[in-house]
Amino acid sequence: MKDLQFDYTKAVRAEQMTAIRPAVEKAMSTLTTGSGAGNDFIGWLSLPKDIEEQIADIEATAKLLREENEMIVCIGIGGSYLGAKAVNEALLSSFSQLEGNKPQVIYAGQNIGEDYLYELQTLLRNRKFGIISISKSGTTTEPALAFRLLKTQLEQQQGKESAKKNIVCITDRKRGALRTLATQEGYKTYVIEDNIGGRFSVLSPVGLLPIACAGFDIRSLIEGAKRMMDICALPFDENPAMQYAAARNILYQQEGKKVELLANFHPKLHYVSEWWKQLYGESEGKDGKAIFPASVDFTTDLHSMGQYIQDGERHLMETVISVEKPNHEVIFPHDEQNLDGLNFLAGKRVDEVNKMAELGTMLAHVDGGVPNMKFTLPCLNEYYLGQMIYMFEFACGISGYMLEVNPFNQPGVEAYKKNMFALLDKPGYEEESKAIRARL
Amino acid sequence: MKDLQFDYTKAVRAEQMTAIRPAVEKAMSTLTTGSGAGNDFIGWLSLPKDIEEQIADIEATAKLLREENEMIVCIGIGGSYLGAKAVNEALLSSFSQLEGNKPQVIYAGQNIGEDYLYELQTLLRNRKFGIISISKSGTTTEPALAFRLLKTQLEQQQGKESAKKNIVCITDRKRGALRTLATQEGYKTYVIEDNIGGRFSVLSPVGLLPIACAGFDIRSLIEGAKRMMDICALPFDENPAMQYAAARNILYQQEGKKVELLANFHPKLHYVSEWWKQLYGESEGKDGKAIFPASVDFTTDLHSMGQYIQDGERHLMETVISVEKPNHEVIFPHDEQNLDGLNFLAGKRVDEVNKMAELGTMLAHVDGGVPNMKFTLPCLNEYYLGQMIYMFEFACGISGYMLEVNPFNQPGVEAYKKNMFALLDKPGYEEESKAIRARL
Secondary structure: OOOOEEEEOOOOOHHHHHHHHHHHHHHHHHHHHHOOHHHHHHHHHHHHHHHHHHHHHHHHHHHHHHOOEEEEEOOOHHHHHHHHHHHHHOOOOHHHHHOOOOOOEEEEEEOOHHHHHHHHHHHHHHOEEEEEEEOOOOOOOHHHHHHHHHHHHHHHHHHHHHHHHHHEEEEEOOOOOHHHHHHHHHHHHOOOOOOOOOHOOOHHHHHHHHHHHOOOOOHHHHHHHHHHHHOOOOOHHOOOOHHHHHHHHHHHOOOOOOOEEEOOOOOOHHHHHHHHHHHHHHHHHOOOOEEEEEEOOOOOOHHHHHHHHOOOOOEEEEEEEEEEEEOOEEOOOOOOOOOOHHHOOOOHHHHHHHHHHHHHHHHHHHHOOOOOEEEEEEEOOOOHHHHHHHHHHHHHHHHHHHHHEEEOOOOHHHHHHHHHHHHHHOOOOHHHHHHHHHHO | OOEEEEEEEOOOOOOHHHHHHHHHHHHHHHHHHHOOOOOHHHHHHHHHHHOOHHHHHHHHHHHHHHHHOEEEEEEHHHHOOOOHHHHHHHHHHOOOOHHOOOEEEEEEEOOOOOEEEEEEHHHHHOOOOOEEEEOOOOOOOOHHHHHHHHHHHHHHHHHHHHHHHOOEEEOOOOHHHHHHHHHHHHEEEEOOOOOOOOHHHOHHHHHHHHHOOOOHHHHHHHHHHHHHHHHHHHHHHOOHHHHHHHHHHHHHOOOOOOOEEEOOHHHHHHHHHHHHHHHHHHHHHOOOOHHHHHEEEOHHHHHOOOHHHHHHOOOEEEEEEEEOOOOOOOOOOOOOOOOOOOOHHHHOOOHHHHHHHHHHHHHHHHOOOEEEEEEEEEEOOHHHHHHHHHHHHHHHHHHHHHHHOOOOOOHHHHHHHHHHHHOOOOOOOOOHHHHHHHOO
């Protein structure tokens, strides 16, 4: 069976890769031996193997939730929902919501939009729904707020006993508000291990339960990740994670490329890019450094960001996720009149056009001074998404250590929260409230 | 009645604004007198007034399409769909597709995804649907390909006569494949004027018809744009478009801020940011310069990009679109047990929490070295979206001239197309085909 492939030859030179290899190996060793900063957060390294014993239980829970409900609301923010959403959107039909398939997995607690929550509550009125509440502490404002609202609604609609059977919590093993509540109410729970941070949690119950609830094969996802664990243990020349970490470090440190565009030619990968942005942005964006992670969906965005990429400020690098074979076939039809001049495409698969757009774009961007890296997935399924997820995570750990940051903390995320709590007069923030009021 | 407001005081100093004022006034004069590069593409300047006589006709067409169809497929790419999608997504319920409202406006021709087109054709099978086909030439690959596929399907499903009544073309007045076809088949048509480029076309039939088809009030949208025309004629101190162009130019040219984040705290504005990215990226990204336009949806992305924004490479500026009042009300409930510790929010509107997140974020980012600009919309409706659209367009024209580029061309978009056509052996590209094959 094929594996995910990586091509860096349109981005960096062979001698640059040879020169940086010792630094990559050192960073990888720091990661795998657990000798670097943040080493209490590397539990995700062995997750594909460690999680296997929980899969049957997760599948059983998903089956129950799916049988009982029209909608399953996944409550979480950041790493608590992005991985699941990335996989689900990649695998669902582009028009899943319009097709009326049941159950639908929908998301909440990832914003504080009053209109969003009102419309969500309206949608759920008189519908059978379940809740997956994902939060290590249970007190992160966005998900906690959504959970209180929806738990209340569920109990009102279905009664407290039925609600209990349709709420699952994924949280800390012992501590925290959500653990306490779950114990008290007797909710089914899964554990977020202490050594796995949110953005590295998609292969834990955090990602697996919502993915299984959407009807996808989490065994295959984990199989793919396991395969990539083996690949990530290979030497530099056969190791896409090491190569990717190396190439982007060269482009940032030596070539002054400050923005990385993750590009796809498959619209369903949009949320894979959102997941990737969190993974790299939050792991590396500290101490005044790091590549700015951005994303584009092609060919769509060739008609919006294409001009800039081709001719704007030369601070860009581009990483393409290419899917070798689509899952469906559409043959382009012949037209007698050919007014649109497209008969030269007649009889071809639509994907052939897409692939030539991809190749043509790579050539144009490289000509325009945008180095191009490329990952190829043989097809879009659980197995290769599992490979890709683990590879990006592993590369991120290496990349962070090469940049000499702690890839596993996120101190900067607290800054807005502290101000928000002060402004909202949260108990315990009395001093901060005074200070911020004085400032305004 | 209130108008859209702009605050630059957390981004640039008063003396910087005073110093740059003459340059802004000069650029604005270049724009409004039509004396600059690309001056054959400034028809959008008076569009809010020029379009009024067509509104009733557009409304009548939308009414027919809405009455006849379950789905209305809007076919277009780049500026041919982003404006309509931005307005529609901003005004629709967050769960419109799940609510089963009819008709639904959906989009095609904005990618070459074989799975996307397969799933679209499957969705439309045995459903009544109409098509709005938007293309100046009728030969842009993505929309032309989608149109040929869907037109064929519509004729097969409903017969040629019924299909004719449910296809509307928005295209060149006289020339091009789509005009020829529309004339031949007797389709209803609207004109894309020669002096209005795609990314400035949302207030023309290109945007107005799909917006009316989604059930929104295009008169109010145009009223807002007209009001903003008047505001954009005011002096610097009262003119948000001039001020925005000034502030971002200062940040780019004087402060080295190379990336602009358009941020919202209202998830429905996601596609407004996509529209804005095309507007600024395509207008300014040329000659090796311009701010890289990126976007974030808050508070969602504070848990993905927040760390980078707070502490990463200091090349960022931030522009917030704030919505003063939500359209719905959700009061946060009291909970006897208060395990989540959120009772300090009980009795408050959810939006109050969101607003404090917004204020707290602004303070944190400014403290972290990210200059913050802010637009405030009194509420999210057609009128204020109309104001915002015209303001961003007008500011973009000024900004482009200040950067000394032609804001109205997009030569770089051709590069990938040329390669793609050569690779696909399009007639007329024989030389390019030979050259590109030799290169590979």
